[in-house]
Amino acid sequence: MRKIRILHVVQAAGGVDCYIRMLLKYLDKEEFENIMVCSQDFHKGDYKRLADCFEQIEMNRAIGMSDLKSIRVVRKQIKKYNPDIIYAHSSKAGAIARMADIGLKNRCVYNPHGWAFNMRCSEKKKMMYAGIEKMAAPFCDKIICISDAEKQSALDKKICKEEKLQVIFNGVDIKAYENGTHGKVKREDLNIPEDAFVVGMVGRISPQKAPDVFVRMAKLVKDEVPNAHFVIVGSGNQEAEVRKYAEDNGFEDSLHITGWVNDPMSYVELFDVACLLSRWEGFGLVLPEYMMAEKPIVATSVDAIPNIVRNEENGLLVEVDNAAEASEAVIRLYRNAKFKQNLVLQGIKDVHSKFDAQRVAKEHEKLFEELVR
Numbered sequence: 217m218r219k220i221r222i223l224h225v226v227q228a229a230g231g232v233d234c235y236i237r238m239l240l241k242y243l244d245k246e247e248f249e250n251i252m253v254c255s256q257d258f259h260k261g262d263y264k265r266l267a268d269c270f271e272q273i274e275m276n277r278a279i280g281m282s283d284l285k286s287i288r289v290v291r292k293q294i295k296k297y298n299p300d301i302i303y304a305h306s307s308k309a310g311a312i313a314r315m316a317d318i319g320l321k322n323r324c325v326y327n328p329h330g331w332a333f334n335m336r337c338s339e340k341k342k343m344m345y346a347g348i349e350k351m352a353a354p355f356c357d358k359i360i361c362i363s364d365a366e367k368q369s370a371l372d373k374k375i376c377k378e379e380k381l382q383v384i385f386n387g388v389d390i391k392a393y394e395n396g397t398h399g400k401v402k403r404e405d406l407n408i409p410e411d412a413f414v415v416g417m418v419g420r421i422s423p424q425k426a427p428d429v430f431v432r433m434a435k436l437v438k439d440e441v442p443n444a445h446f447v448i449v450g451s452g453n454q455e456a457e458v459r460k461y462a463e464d465n466g467f468e469d470s471l472h473i474t475g476w477v478n479d480p481m482s483y484v485e486l487f488d489v490a491c492l493l494s495r496w497e498g499f500g501l502v503l504p505e506y507m508m509a510e511k512p513i514v515a516t517s518v519d520a521i522p523n524i525v526r527n528e529e530n531g532l533l534v535e536v537d538n539a540a541e542a543s544e545a546v547i548r549l550y551r552n553a554k555f556k557q558n559l560v561l562q563g564i565k566d567v568h569s570k571f572d573a574q575r576v577a578k579e580h581e582k583l584f585e586e587l588v589r
Contacts, residue, residue: 219249220588223299224267225290225313227275228306229257231501232329236305238389240266242577248584253293255309269297277308290316300588301325304356307332311348314355323587324356330498331369334519336423346373353380357587362386362499363520382583385523386499387576390568393481393508401482406472408486412445415546416487418480418502419494421452421473426493426516429539431458433493435465436543441550444470449483451475484509489549495536497521503531504571507563512556514545524571530562 226232240250240263252258252267255275263270273289276282290312294302302324304313310326317324333345353359353376361367361383370381403410415437419425427448434446448458448471455473462471474483484490490511492500496519503524506513513531515521525531532548534541549556 219247220301220584221249221251221297221299222301222303222584223251223253223294223297224303224305225253225309225316226258226305227255227277227309227312228329229255232306233258233262235329235386235501237262237266238387238573239577239580241389242574244577244581247581251293251297251299253290275309275312279308283312286312287316291320294320294322298322301584303327305329307345307349311352314352318355325358325360325583325587326352326356327360327362328366328498329362331366331373333373334366334369334496334498336495346375349373349375356380358382358583360384360583363523365520365523366498369519384576384579384583385570386501386504387571387573388501388504388508388567389573390508391574396481398482398485400479401486403486406447406474406486407469408445408447408472409443412443413441413489413550414445414447414487415489415491416447416449416484417491417493418449418484418505419492420450421448421455421458423454424495424497425450425452426495426537427452427454427458428461429493429537429542430491431461431471432539433491433542433546434462434471435467436539437546437550438467438470440543440547444550446471447483447486448473449477449480481505481509484511487511489514489546491515491542491546492521493534493536493542494518494521500524504567507560507567507571510560510564512549512559513563514542514549524566530559530566532559 250267251269252263253271260270271293275286302313302317304310304326306329333342359381361381367381367383417430421427437444462468490506490513492515494516499520515525516536517533518536527533532545534545
């Protein structure tokens, strides 16, 4: 029996790129053949051992007339490779791929990786994004939601009928992490004392991830825990604002911003408490990564996050934009070692039972087989 050929169309890099590489790593190579058709933001070398073919085309994030050219080029690639399944990743590629595939004889799967209409933006933009999703929904066979919250959002917005939606929770590569090298980054590399209490976050320094709330929380924690240090693993357009707040409030020497790094988990290993204070979140993949690294979590109770973090069981949930509540949660973990350890132990159980990348691949394999066999 010949392999099932899947043509992946993807525009957004970042987390989506990581997701696809993880998926391709664990998809059965005896049964599936993977073709990448991706934007200029991707790197061919990253897919050398993962994809059977790699095509790079111009796809822009912003909506514009260039999308018509992208649709024509993607349609040409579909005809060239004649795949069994088109797998469109993220909103922009999802719209382009589904339009490009109209009238062609294959199956089409779409994964928005977090609905655009759930972002914090104007009501006008939310309505536009939801309208685009409704118009494109008839042109695919299945829509994969990365959490129960994402599925419910689709139902609330009447994007499509429920039977078209399938939840496949995100996952993390536990095997790679456990077999990897640990302790590569030392506290002294960041000028952090060994006895410091380290609170960290991984994410873009941009409004979605609320670095402004993180640094305000840091000030409140610092007032109570003088030897506290704070690490932001990432980069973004709010970095200057965050640094200025720390400087104005006298703890700039205790704030460490790494910029973009290849191995964020090496920095997560330095944390005593791990935070994700997002204002909106399609999934929050860093949360199971925190659990994998055996870190207690403080996160906002928004969108899909409560699907992963259960308050008082495997982490602590706080209100969005509430620096005071976040600081209280962090200080509680600082003062109660037993409670902190209980959260960590439950997190370890959860990440192995619910959020393993190999489970994500198996669920995709089953879906693909059902669509074409």
